[in-house]
Every structure is written in C-alpha cells, then in structure tokens.
Amino acid sequence: MSVTSSNTSQPLAKRALSAHSVFGLAISAVLYIICLSGTVIVFKDEIKTWEQRGEPRVEQMSASAVQAMADNGLAAAPETGHLILYLPTDNILRARVQAGAEQFYVDAQGEVSVASRHKWSDFLFDLHYYLHLPHSFGMLVVAIFGVFLFGMSVSGFLAHPSIFKDAFAFRRSKSEQIKQTDLHNRLSVWTSPFHITNSLTGAIIGLSVLSALALGNLKYEGNMETVFEPIYGTEPTANEAPAPMANVEKALNYMAQHFPDIPPNLIIVHEPGTKGQFVQVYAQHTRRLIYAEKYNFDGKGTFLGATGSADGQWGQQAYDSIYKVHFGSFGGLPVKIAFVIFGICLMYIITAGMNIYFIKRQSKGRAxxxxxxxxxxxxxxxxxxxxxxxxxxxxxxxxxxxxxxxxxxxxxxxxxxxxxxxxxx
Amino acid sequence: MSMYFWYAVLGTALDFAGLCLLWRAWKNRGGVKAVWLGWVLLCAALIVWAMAGGKDRGVALGLILVSLQAPAIIGFFAWRDKGNAPRAKQKKTKQAVTQEKTKWTVYMSRIGTALLVGPVAGIIAFVVGLGVHEVLAMVNVQEANALAVTFFGFPIVWASISVFMLISQRTRFKIIILSTLVFLSILVLILGN
Structure with missing residues (x-):
C-alpha cells in the first residue's frame, strides 16, 4: 500500500523509513540515557524512602499534627513564599515539609526530624529531567528529545504499510537483521501507547513553559504565572502584613467531613504567615489519572472551592493528568512494574534500531x-x-x-x- | 471480591480474546471478519476496563494490558515455532570492507537537516501553537481548553513538521505549506493583540 507522490519520487514508506533513520541516528545515544534514567525513576518514591531509611515511619497524621508540621516548617524558614507539606500515603510512609530550598522529615506528631538528603535520587532526577545541564535549558533539551521520539513513532508507522498485518510476525529462525527488525517493529507497535504518551507528556512538561512565557508576554504583561491560572486556579491578592500561620487543621477537618473518600496527599500554604496566605489541599482521586484535585481554603481554614482538576474543563483535567501518565503512578506496584518493562522495551527498541543500521551498513560493505x-x-x-x-x-x-x-x-x-x-x- | 475486580477480569479476558483473534486472522492473511471482531473485542475490553478502573485511568490500564499481552503472545509462538522452523543459513556479509569516507558536503547537508527538523521546525510549531491559541480565544473557547490545545499541540506540530520536512521531496511544496502556516499564525497574532 505504498503511496507515491506525483513526481518521480520514492514511495512514501521508503522516505518515511529514511526519516525514521535520520531521527534515530541523531538522538539514539542521549535518548537511551533518558529512557534508562526514566525506567529507574518509576520507583522514585521507593528509592527516596530507601535512601534515607532511618527516618520516622509515618502511617497517618492527625489534623493537629499536620498543623504542628506547618508551624514547625515555617519556623525553619520564616521567609519562604510557599510551604509544602508532603503527607504520608499508601506508597510513601513518610512525611516531609519543604520550606524554601530545604526539606525536612517529620514524625507522626509533626515534629521536624532531620533534613532530607537524597543524593542519588537528586542525581537521577537531574539526569532524567535536565541531563545535568542548567535546569531551564536542560528541561528544554530533554523536551526536544521527547518531540523527536514522537517524530520517530510517527515516521516508524508511516514506514511500515503492513504494520498491522505483520503485527505478530517474529521470524526467529531467519537472519540476524530480520530478527532484529522484527523485534524492533513488533515491540514498537505493541508498546506504542506507552512510548507515544510518554514522549508527548515529557515534551509537554518541558515545552509548555516556553508557550506560557510567550503568552505571558503577549497577554499578561510578562506574568507567566497568570497564564497557568485557568488550569491551576487563581492565587488571592498578596497581602504581606504578618498574620498567624494558616489554619491547616480546620481545612483538613473540613476535608475529612466533606470528602472522606478523597485522601489528601499534599498541602501548599501560599505566602505563609501573612494576611494574604491561602491553603491548597491536594487530594487524590484514586480512580483518575489526574495528579490531584486542589481544594482551596483561606488563611482561617474556610473552604473557598475546588480548582476543577477533577471535574472542570477538559483542558484542566488533561493537563493535570500529564504527571501520572508520564511516571506511571496511577495503579500502584503493578503499573510501575509494567512501566519498567516498557522502559526496558524502549531501550531495546533503540538498541535494535541501531543494530539494524550497523548490520545494513556492514552488508553494504560500509561497516x-x-x-x-x-x-x-x-x-x-x-x-x-x-x-x-x-x-x-x-x-x-x-x-x-x-x-x-x-x-x-x-x-x-x-x-x-x-x-x-x-x-x- | 468487589465489582471492579470482576470488571477487570472480564476486561483482561476480552483483551486476550481480541488479540488472539487478530493473531489468527493476520497469521492466515485473511479473515476480514475476524480482524473486525478482534478490534471490536479490544474496544469492548477498554470500555469494560473504564468501568473497572475509572473513565480515563481504566482505559490506560486496559492499554497497558494489551501492550503486555501482545508481546507475550509473540514470544510464546516464536518460542514454540523455533523447534519446527528450519534454521536459516546465515548470509555471509562483507566484514568491514571499507571505512566510509564522508565528504564535508555530506556533513554540511546533515547539519542543515538537523537545523531544519530541530530549531526551524520548532520555531514554526511554536508560532503555529500561539496562532491556534489566538484563534481559539477569538472563538471564545474556554481558556483552560485553549491552553491545553496549545501545550499539547506544540510538540505534536513540531514532530509532524519535522517528519513532513524529511519525507516530502518537493521543496517548493514544503516552503509554501510552512510559510503559509507561519504567515497565517503571525497574522492572527497581530489581529488578536
């Protein structure tokens, strides 16, 4: 079913294959490293816990303990603009508070234990997110590799007109080139839901900042944060006048009373200790791909409304689903294991693609x-x-x-x- | 066992049945009905999975299962058939006959291609993405949805333009299409701001 252009050109499949090879040769080495680090990073929560395994195990925290956690976090870094409270979940039996650049472990009563030190996790994150380049530039570079991986998927599909009819063919007893080609093609096709979504979500994470930067300049006088407000909700007007720490306890009690089936996993206190402070409680909708719905409270703990990540505009829901889809954190251990298998498959696909290239060169006498x-x-x-x-x-x-x-x-x-x-x- | 568990079991069975039908149909190079039935079963499996695991998450779980089951089927039959299939004679290839010497013009051409599919395609996709956002704003699409289209569209358009640049052999056609896209996007951006 080769489609030919009107002039004396090559068939579409052949040209697509050529494009596929160009992409592959250009990006395989770095892409392999991004895939390798991504495959390991699937277990990021477990790795972090294992790296600092002496810290207090926290299965549950009372609302008053979380309030103490917030108070202690602010005391550790009074100038911070955002206080982030990581609550224990089924996967991570630890509680942490992030104040500014520092993170501390917290015990079940909300008392600060020690600063968190995840040397290898941080190295791994920096490798996968930024390739150890300066962060804003590195994220862009990694995103571009996501774009090209998606381009490889598209050109790969175009290059194989009989991709469906051959979808189960694996000629194991044939030559090395045919074996490698069959494995490359079969794995590529059947794991395409994984590598298409992963390449796109990875690219979106990195590139949306560029679009937001431009839109901020075009529409909001250079304010990029305003661009994201339709997705993440609007922050109230800042009021720097000092005030007691936000009533996180009341907010959590409200959550327990009105949304008992939606467990909070993260709390962000914006501008803590000021009159303009407000609290966002991130709560997991366990049967959804969204990262979390954000339930908003003012400094006194009065409920203001939800942002709409779970039931708002489809754009909000789609954008909020990027993280879990990319990292495979939407189905517990089985999905994580599946993502590791897919990651290994993708590394094999890349390796087999390069092997095919080398075998072809060798057979043409251009080793x-x-x-x-x-x-x-x-x-x-x-x-x-x-x-x-x-x-x-x-x-x-x-x-x-x-x-x-x-x-x-x-x-x-x-x-x-x-x-x-x-x-x- | 909860109702969701039984939905998941049913979804898994439908996934597997659909894949087996497709395997059988494609192996025999025929059976259009079987192919259709295979796809229908796979779609039904995703619907059942949506009931089992949630509307979006369930579909993702169903797709994961298909992606795991299909290579397993391929592996199983490859392993079973290996004993029966005659071993193909390894074709002798020329061992490193020549080391290719690449001319500098070839390197220049490669650099040119890299610039085209990288920065050039990226800038075009960026401008087109902003243009699309502007059009969506003009027709009063909700801002969150317009943003999602812009954010999701940027890498998709970039990759598509890159593939198009590499595949299309008609230079004039490429230039006309891409410059039209850029021109329209810039026009819309000027009108909207």
Missing amino acids: APKLQRAWKGLVFGAPVMLMLTLVLAMIWPAGSLSLAAVFWFGVGAMSIGFAVRNVAQ
Missing part, C-alpha cells in the same frame, strides 16, 4: 566498527555507571563527589574504550 563498538560501550556503560553512582552515593552519602561527573565521564570513557578495543583487535 563502521568503531562507531558500532562505541555504541555498545554506551549501551553497557550507561547502566554500569548508574550502578556505580548508586554505590558511590551509598558509600559517601554526604560527600562532595559529583555523581554527574562520574556518570558522564564514565559513559564517555566506556564508549571510547570499546571503540579503541576494536582497533586493537
């Missing part, structure tokens, strides 16, 4: 052994270096050793090492 070896070095080196950084973080949790430098230097060295070893042979 690139150094490049092939370097690629192998990256494929084996990236997970090995990730493990090494984990070991280093365990040995020196408070050390000043840069895990990012170790990782990138190690991956580079292994790639070069593999390539050079080929020459020696």
Whole structure:
C-alpha cells in the first residue's frame, strides 16, 4: 500500500523509513540515557524512602499534627513564599515539609526530624529531567528529545504499510537483521501507547513553559504565572502584613467531613504567615489519572472551592493528568512494574534500531566498527555507571563527589574504550 | 471480591480474546471478519476496563494490558515455532570492507537537516501553537481548553513538521505549506493583540 507522490519520487514508506533513520541516528545515544534514567525513576518514591531509611515511619497524621508540621516548617524558614507539606500515603510512609530550598522529615506528631538528603535520587532526577545541564535549558533539551521520539513513532508507522498485518510476525529462525527488525517493529507497535504518551507528556512538561512565557508576554504583561491560572486556579491578592500561620487543621477537618473518600496527599500554604496566605489541599482521586484535585481554603481554614482538576474543563483535567501518565503512578506496584518493562522495551527498541543500521551498513560493505563498538560501550556503560553512582552515593552519602561527573565521564570513557578495543583487535 | 475486580477480569479476558483473534486472522492473511471482531473485542475490553478502573485511568490500564499481552503472545509462538522452523543459513556479509569516507558536503547537508527538523521546525510549531491559541480565544473557547490545545499541540506540530520536512521531496511544496502556516499564525497574532 505504498503511496507515491506525483513526481518521480520514492514511495512514501521508503522516505518515511529514511526519516525514521535520520531521527534515530541523531538522538539514539542521549535518548537511551533518558529512557534508562526514566525506567529507574518509576520507583522514585521507593528509592527516596530507601535512601534515607532511618527516618520516622509515618502511617497517618492527625489534623493537629499536620498543623504542628506547618508551624514547625515555617519556623525553619520564616521567609519562604510557599510551604509544602508532603503527607504520608499508601506508597510513601513518610512525611516531609519543604520550606524554601530545604526539606525536612517529620514524625507522626509533626515534629521536624532531620533534613532530607537524597543524593542519588537528586542525581537521577537531574539526569532524567535536565541531563545535568542548567535546569531551564536542560528541561528544554530533554523536551526536544521527547518531540523527536514522537517524530520517530510517527515516521516508524508511516514506514511500515503492513504494520498491522505483520503485527505478530517474529521470524526467529531467519537472519540476524530480520530478527532484529522484527523485534524492533513488533515491540514498537505493541508498546506504542506507552512510548507515544510518554514522549508527548515529557515534551509537554518541558515545552509548555516556553508557550506560557510567550503568552505571558503577549497577554499578561510578562506574568507567566497568570497564564497557568485557568488550569491551576487563581492565587488571592498578596497581602504581606504578618498574620498567624494558616489554619491547616480546620481545612483538613473540613476535608475529612466533606470528602472522606478523597485522601489528601499534599498541602501548599501560599505566602505563609501573612494576611494574604491561602491553603491548597491536594487530594487524590484514586480512580483518575489526574495528579490531584486542589481544594482551596483561606488563611482561617474556610473552604473557598475546588480548582476543577477533577471535574472542570477538559483542558484542566488533561493537563493535570500529564504527571501520572508520564511516571506511571496511577495503579500502584503493578503499573510501575509494567512501566519498567516498557522502559526496558524502549531501550531495546533503540538498541535494535541501531543494530539494524550497523548490520545494513556492514552488508553494504560500509561497516563502521568503531562507531558500532562505541555504541555498545554506551549501551553497557550507561547502566554500569548508574550502578556505580548508586554505590558511590551509598558509600559517601554526604560527600562532595559529583555523581554527574562520574556518570558522564564514565559513559564517555566506556564508549571510547570499546571503540579503541576494536582497533586493537 | 468487589465489582471492579470482576470488571477487570472480564476486561483482561476480552483483551486476550481480541488479540488472539487478530493473531489468527493476520497469521492466515485473511479473515476480514475476524480482524473486525478482534478490534471490536479490544474496544469492548477498554470500555469494560473504564468501568473497572475509572473513565480515563481504566482505559490506560486496559492499554497497558494489551501492550503486555501482545508481546507475550509473540514470544510464546516464536518460542514454540523455533523447534519446527528450519534454521536459516546465515548470509555471509562483507566484514568491514571499507571505512566510509564522508565528504564535508555530506556533513554540511546533515547539519542543515538537523537545523531544519530541530530549531526551524520548532520555531514554526511554536508560532503555529500561539496562532491556534489566538484563534481559539477569538472563538471564545474556554481558556483552560485553549491552553491545553496549545501545550499539547506544540510538540505534536513540531514532530509532524519535522517528519513532513524529511519525507516530502518537493521543496517548493514544503516552503509554501510552512510559510503559509507561519504567515497565517503571525497574522492572527497581530489581529488578536
């Protein structure tokens, strides 16, 4: 079913395959590392808990304990503009308070324990979100890789006119090239719901800031936060005059009374300790993909209304679903395991794609052994270096050793090492 | 066991039945009815999953299951057929006959392509996204929905333009289409601001 253009051009499938190869060759190496870190990051909550496993285990907190948590958090950083209270959930039996740049663990009574230190998690997050580049630039770069991964999916589908009829074909007894091609194609097709949604959500997370920046300049005199208000709700007008800490306890009691089936998992106190402060209680709708509905309260704990992430405009619901869809945190352990399997599949798809490229070159007498070896070095080196950084973080949790430098230097060295070893042979 | 559990069981069974039908139909290169029935069963499975796990979350769970079951089916039959299938003779390939020497013009062309599908396509998609937002604002679409279309549309349009640039061989056609898109978007932005 090849479609040809009107002039003497190649069939569409062939051109799409060529486009697919261009994308693949351009992005495979970095994309592989983003996928690897993304696959591990699926278990981010568990990794964080494991990294600082001596901290108090908190299964439940009373409303008064959360109030104490807020009071203590503000005392730790009185100048902070936002106080974020992470409540214990089924997945994470820990409570943390974030005041400014600092995060502290909290016990069941709301008393501050120790500052949270997640050296390896932070390294892993920085790798997946920013590739260890400066944050705003790095996020953009990672988002662009999301765009190109989506482009690869589109060109891949266009390149295979009989993609459905061949959807179950795996010619295991054929040549290496056919085997690799079949596996690449079959896994790509059947896991496409995963890698299409993941590439798009990843790209949206990074690129929406750019759009918001432009819209802020065009519509709201440079204020980007106003752009997001239709989605996240409007913050009340700031009033810097000092006031007692917001009544979080009353807000939580209201939640327990009126929304008993929707457990709060996060509370943000905006402008805490001022007259303009207000409280947003994030509550999980466990049968939805949305991150949370936001229930808004004023400083006295009076309910103002919900933002509408659960039942507002479809745009609000869709945008609020990006996080859970990207990280697979919408179905407990089974979905997390499925996401890890899909992540490994995607890494295999990338690797098989490159293998096909090298086999084709070799069969045409244009072998690139150094490049092939370097690629192998990256494929084996990236997970090995990730493990090494984990070991280093365990040995020196408070050390000043840069895990990012170790990782990138190690991956580079292994790639070069593999390539050079080929020459020696 | 709750009602949701039984819905999930039914959804899983429908997923599996749909996939098996498609496998059988496509393997025999025929059976249009079986293909249709396979797709219908898969759609029915997603509806049942929506009842089991929530309207959007349930569909996602159903899709996850399809994505896990299909490779498992492929793996199972590949493993079972391996013993029966004759081993293909490995085609001997030329071992590193030549090291390719690439001319600088080829490198320049590659850099040009990278710039086209990267920054150029990105800027076009960015402007088109803002233009679409402006149009939606003009026709009084709710702001949250207009924002979602803009945010979701930007990467989709970028990727589509990149693929279009690489696939289309007619340079004039590409230039006309893309410049028209940019021109219209800028026009709408000027009118709306």
